[in-house]
Amino acid sequence: MERIPILKMGEFLLVTIQVDMHDRLAMTLQEDLMTKIAANGARGVLIDISSLEMVDSFIGRMIGQTAAMSRVLDAQTVVVGMQPAVAITLVELGLALEGVRTALTVEKGMDLLRACVESRMEDVTDDGHEG
């Protein structure tokens, strides 16, 4: 069966979406991703969509859902490489990807994830008090 590979990079997972996402492939990806987050104790997920030239409401919702699911498993999601046309379409579709962080490149996305994870860890260590 066709599967989108999920690459483990340290405490983060990287998914590159290159193919058209039909329902079943998207479901498989979400399941695989959640399984991997749990198995590896991953703290963040990078979804690279730089090769997507257009997007429909299905894939928009899929990205939003995946981020929400990851959050429940204590992993932050950053979507990277979004093309301008895709951003325009998403907002026009009413899918502004609330709660999903974005970055222009994988490197910037990884920096953002690191910052998010560190600031969360500080929150826990400080227990709400300022240091």
Add this chain to the structure above:
Amino acid sequence: MERIPILKMGEFLLVTIQVDMHDRLAMTLQEDLMTKIAANGARGVLIDISSLEMVDSFIGRMIGQTAAMSRVLDAQTVVVGMQPAVAITLVELGLALEGVRTALTVEKGMDLLRACVESRMEDVTDDGHEG
């Protein structure tokens, strides 16, 4: 036009092959990759083929060629995530990917690349003499 995205991760480039490679896509990938190696001064290329369940002589040769081209541009190539069946087929096809390093996962591949690059740099620094 369909393109396979090339992700920059520090001084390395990462390519994930998920789709069937026809002639034109493979040529585009090679061109894009060489352009990116030159533009970024990349020292290594990781080619993830974990989602390839089978391989033919075309893709086998393409991988070998890409590694040879990268080497001319002073970048090492590591192929990661090869499935056992693919390894069997490649050798049966007479394409043992001589001169291409392989690793089981992206993380191990990246460690290998780092080690290669460091040992090359030491060679240059030492200028052939032992320290």
